[in-house]
Amino acid sequence: MNLQRRPDQVLPVVAEGLGKKYRRGWALRETSLVIPGNRVVALVGPNGAGKSTLMGLITGLLRPTTGAIAVFGDRPAGRGLHPAVSYLAQQKPLYPQFTVTETLTFGARTNPTWDQRYAEHLIAQAGVPMGAKVGTLSGGQRTRVALALALGKRPGLLLLDEPLADLDPLAREAVLRTLLTEARSQGITVVLSSHVLAELEGVCDHLVLLHKGRILLAGDVSRLSANGVPLGELALRHMRAAAQGEAA
Numbered sequence: 001m002n003l004q005r006r007p008d009q010v011l012p013v014v015a016e017g018l019g020k021k022y023r024r025g026w027a028l029r030e031t032s033l034v035i036p037g038n039r040v041v042a043l044v045g046p047n048g049a050g051k052s053t054l055m056g057l058i059t060g061l062l063r064p065t066t067g068a069i070a071v072f073g074d075r076p077a078g079r080g081l082h083p084a085v086s087y088l089a090q091q092k093p094l095y096p097q098f099t100v101t102e103t104l105t106f107g108a109r110t111n112p113t114w115d116q117r118y119a120e121h122l123i124a125q126a127g128v129p130m131g132a133k134v135g136t137l138s139g140g141q142r143t144r145v146a147l148a149l150a151l152g153k154r155p156g157l158l159l160l161d162e163p164l165a166d167l168d169p170l171a172r173e174a175v176l177r178t179l180l181t182e183a184r185s186q187g188i189t190v191v192l193s194s195h196v197l198a199e200l201e202g203v204c205d206h207l208v209l210l211h212k213g214r215i216l217l218a219g220d221v222s223r224l225s226a227n228g229v230p231l232g233e234l235a236l237r238h239m240r241a242a243a244q245g246e247a248a
């Protein structure tokens with residue numbers, strides 16, 4: 001496919017025939033995908049389905065073995081993150097010796113599009129003291145700092161790879177609420193991977209379901225689930241059907 005920049009490709013993600021092969025085999029195969037703007041996307045699938053690999057390809061931190069991918073019309077060049085993309089993995093990239101203030105200063109130095117007031121607003125909203133060292137914060141507070149760092153960049157696309165896995169239910173809810181509010185009010189497209197399907201309901205309006213390195217289902221939940229089946233149930237049904245199909 002010709003992934004040259006065209007007006008319709010100022011879409012967050014357009015992939016065609018995308019594949020990634022590691023030594024042990026294919027992690028992602030023949031993936032063609034469009035992620036439209038202003039969506040909160042649930043990226044789900046069983047362990048080893050290829051979710052992290054797909055995120056790595058979108059960030060440009062991984063290089064495709066086959067096919068092509070465009071992020072806001074640009075081909076990731078393997079030289080770090082696209083300026084309009086923020087990426088937050090479960091292992092949050094924070095320095096424990098830094099205070100929150102120093103962490104935001106680091107964000108400002110490394111991101112030309114940095115919005116200090118917005119980042120400080122997110123920290124204040126989370127009730128995290130600016131003078132505290134990151135290493136002394138709770139898991140939930142660290143996630144809020146990492147989120148402020150990711151959002152302070154003012155991204156158009158925010159990728160979150162199981163960011164809530166180490167949080168208690170209340171902290172998860174608080175982080176998800178913040179995410180949703182910010183995504184809606186700032187027009188950010190969010191791609192969120194999680195194994196906890198129930199917590200994605202009411203948050204995500206677009207689903208990408210991977211199974212064994214292939215896309216099983218992708219699209220707006222309202223379209224995929226015309227009869228109102230909730231996102232979690234919809235994903236689970238397809239995952240069960242795929243697993244049964246293999247067992248048969």
Ligand SMILES: Nc1ncnc2c1ncn2[C@@H]1O[C@H](COP(=O)(O)OP(=O)(O)OP(=O)(O)O)[C@@H](O)[C@H]1O
Nearest residue numbers: 022023024027045046047048049050051052053054
């Ligand atoms: N760096 C790597 N080297 C070799 N194989 C890898 C590497 N990263 C992932 N894989 C393999 O690729 C496949 C997809 O892995 P990936 O981490 O993308 O899946 P995932 O859906 O994110 O899984 P999980 O839900 O368990 O986090 C797996 O079989 C995994 O073992």
